[in-house]
Amino acid sequence: MAGKGNENTGGDFSFSAAAARDALPRITTEKGGKSTDVCHDDTAPRVNFQTIDELHSLQRKRSAPTTPLRDGSASGVSGTSGPTTPVSSETMLQSVSASLASLTRETGPKLIRGDPTSAAKVAHVPVTPRSLPTADVSDSGLKFTHILHNLSPAELYEQAIKYEKGSFVTSTGALATLSGAKTGRSPKDKRVVKDETTEAELWWGKGSPNIEMDEQTFLVNRERAVDYLNSLDKVFVNDQYLNWDPENRIKVRIVSARAYHSLFMHNMCIRPTPEELENFGTPDFTIYNAGKFPCNRFTHYMTSSTSVDINLGRREMVILGTQYAGEMKKGLFGVMHYLMPKRKILSLHSGCNMGKDGDVALFFGLSGTGKTTLSTDHNRYLIGDDEHCWSETGVSNIEGGCYAKCIDLAREKEPDIWNAIKFGTVLENVVFDEHTREVDYTDKSVTENTRAAYPIEYIPNSKIPCVGPHPKNVILLACDAFGVLPPISKLNLAQTMYHFISGYTALVAGTEEGVKEPRATFSACFGAAFIMLHPTKYAAMLAEKMQAQGATGWLVNTGWSGGSYGSGSRIKLAYTRKIIDAIHSGSLLNASYRKTDIFGLEIPNEVEGVPSEILEPINAWEDKMAYEDTLLKLAGLFKSNFETFTSHKIGDDGKLTEEILAAGPNF
Ligand SMILES: Nc1ncnc2c1ncn2[C@@H]1O[C@H](COP(=O)(O)OP(=O)(O)O)[C@@H](O)[C@H]1O
Ligand SMILES: C=C(OP(=O)(O)O)C(=O)O
Ligand SMILES: [Ca+2]
Ligand SMILES: [Mn+2]
Structure with missing residues (x-):
């Protein structure tokens, strides 16, 4: 700075608050130096721009x-x-x-x-x-x-806010967005191309999620998607990876029309480093997401305006008529359920975490049973919340992010998920205050399936890279709305397989039309919507791995206690966490047990921090007769569901198959 001793010199002059109140400050000219009568200030730093455009060009550093x-x-x-x-x-x-x-x-x-x-x-x-x-x-x-x-989250925010109606920044910095008419997956519209190879390899027919389509029809839909995407002024392309196991990493390309979809996949897939991106090469699998554009109902096989089509031969997936982002992540999961078993790697619909001593736990379960909630545990390292692989060397997460349900999310109950909802996180279908942009997590106006998708490193104790040793505990989660399954049971290997193949949970009826009967759902391998091969193939692999590693199976009911949905209540999350803690610590392994009737489940006499009355379901029911009836009813549903599997052999071990068939309810 040139002149001294004058408070008005330089670019940053100031005047006292008193002077500001009373009058304008007196303007004085520089003392000494150039003498002139004109008031002037020639001490400002030189500028590096001549025009507004040049100024704006300086703001953004090439990077x-x-x-x-x-x-x-x-x-x-x-x-x-x-x-x-x-x-x-x-x-x-x-x-x-x-x-x-x-x-x-x-x-x-x-x-x-x-x-x-x-x-x-x-x-x-x-x-x-x-x-x-x-x-x-x-x-x-x-x-x-x-x-x-591969835009950055900040760039994708700008794209979304400028061009996509329904995009807003929430008070914690997340990007709130709407997925459109579809707020959940459309499993009935998922189709897989049946060709010579897949006809022989995949699971088709009754119970299978693979609804067939022919190659020609796939090409018709692919052309429809490609033409739609090419008709746009711009499309988003994500080149990313799946699977943290470097030997079995898959390169995926996602072509989409919305910044929301691009940011979602940025968060959910593994993000390449700039060097990896430079050398990305040809993707192993490509998604064409033309979700805004419907499929043509006159096209063969189309039964609605939505179609999610997988062609394993071409290594492509086409999405028409749904913008629900979960279709992409779960579609790729299906592809992994095909590719990984070919390499003798088991794909798992499970969460996964690891203790300080390296003990790994898997959390299997259908949607809403607690995979994300219970694998996100402040005392343990998070490996992943939803999709994993179990190979010869241990476990690896398939994804690079988590997809948490937000309905009724509370800071006290789930602090890590709460804190992960910040800048970069996609918040789907939530309702927020128009002015403060504070989210009301209890609001179901758009849907009950509100979601947050965030990179896994947003969870403070995530384990990066997301890999771990062989699992010690295999926890099967069931949200039993009948309220008859015990909150915790220890399973032998045959029982673990029986419950894994059954894949039971219960959905509760919609509250609007009054309380109705809870509906039992059986979804083989706790993820029938995503498996590609016959369930017994995955079951055999799981049995083999659990046996080889000496892993223990557990069945945890995260659903109702003291009565069915409507009369009982959901088991407190705090109790379920205590139960899970006791599994991790090893204290439950050597506890004393007794066996239940009908299901023959081993239940502990006590678990630290959990009221003993709830450990045996009948004790928590007031109406004992109603309990017995409900228990028998559920057992019957298990039995009839398992009928389709009784003619299948599991693995090479004939004895295990027999044991599995005997491990179901007996009445
Ligand atoms: N006892 C409990 N155990 C686990 N989750 C519970 C329990 N009680 C209520 N919940 C709620 O149920 C939901 C479980 O969903 P989530 O963890 O996303 O399941 P998933 O990942 O298996 O789809 C969460 O909203 C959680 O807060
Ligand atoms: C993303 C999903 O998984 P989950 O509900 O198991 O978290 C889904 O099923 O669409
Ligand atoms: Ca989840
Ligand atoms: Mn899931």
Whole structure:
């Protein structure tokens, strides 16, 4: 700074509060130096810009490979000629162009990197087509599509807020969004291509989630999705990984139309480092998410406007007619249920965590049974909340993030999940205060299935990389709305297999139409919607692994106690946590047990911190007759569900198969 001794010198002058109140401060000119009568200040720092555009160009430093403004050619903000498109960007565009190529027009679309609004002013960068255009020229082949490749969360926030209705920043910084008409998965609209290979390999027919479709129909839907995506000004492309086991990592590409979808997958899949992204190459599997656009009901096999189609041969998935983001993550999970067993790796619909001593626990269970809630445990390292692999070397998470239910979320009960809802987190279908943007987690106006998707490192004690040694405890979670299963039982191997194959939980009827009967659901391997092979294949692998590792099986009822839904109440989360603590610590393994009637379950006489009355369900029921009736009713449902499996052999061990059949309810 030039002059001294004058408080008005320099850029940061100040005046006293008193002076401000009384009058304007007296303006004095510089003492000494240049003498002039004109009031002036020539001491401000020099500026590096001549125009507003130049000023704005200074704000954003060229950086990371994920920013759309990296290519000078596509930025349009710098007055000078920017650097030419880097080789890696050109390679990426060619790769995406191949992904988005119509199968009938022979050339991929013309792509430009970056947001159309910032690229509009400059010349387009054409991408070399896959081959020379043939006579089949179309308008869509003449237009350009902008590619927003692996944008950062901040960039995706801006895209969502600028262009997607229903996008808001909540008071804790999460991105609130709406998934549209579909607020949950559509399992009845999930189709898998049946070709010579998959016909022999996959589970088809009664009970199978794999509804067949032929290759030709898949191509019709794929073309519909690709044409829709290419008709847009811009599409989002995520190149990411699945599976933290480096030997069995899968490269996935997700092409989508919404920033919400791109941010969701950014959070849920494993995020590549900039170096990994440079060398990404060709993806192993590609999702075309054209969820805003419906499928055509006149197309063969289509029974609604929604279709989620998996083609294992082409390694592609097409989504039409649903914007629910969970379709992408669970669709890929299905693919892993096909690819991993081929490598003798067991895919698991389970949460997973690890204690300080390296003891790993798996939490199997259907939606809403507590995988996410109970694997997120402040005293243990979180490996993952939903999808895992169990290989020769141990467990690995398939994903890079968690997808927690938010309904009735409370800070005191689930502090780690609560705190993970911050900048970067996608908050689906929640309701918030228009002004303060505070979320009301009790509000079900949009749906009961409100969700938060966040990167796993948002949980403070997550284990990165998300891998661990072989599991010691295999916990089967069932939310029993009948209220007859004990809160905790120890299982032998045959019982573990019986309950794993059964995959029981109960859904409670909608509260609107008055309390109705709870509905039992049996979903093989606790994830029938995602498995690709016959359930006994996964069961045999689980039995073999549990036996080899000496893992213990447990059945935990996170549902009702003291009566069915409507008369009893849900077991307190605090009690379930105590039960889980006792499993982890090993104290339950050597406790004293007694056996229940009908189901033949071993139940402990006591668990620290849990009232003993609730450990034996009948004790918590006032109406003992009603208890007996309900127990028999549930046992009957188990029995008839298992009938389809009685003719199947599990593994090579004939004896185990017999034991499993005998491990069900006896009455
Ligand atoms: N005793 C309990 N054990 C586990 N979860 C409970 C219990 N009581 C209530 N809940 C609630 O049930 C829901 C379980 O859902 P979640 O953990 O997301 O299941 P999943 O991951 O298996 O789909 C959470 O909203 C949780 O707060
Ligand atoms: C994402 C899902 O899983 P969960 O409910 O098990 O968390 C889902 O089923 O759509
Ligand atoms: Ca979950
Ligand atoms: Mn799940």
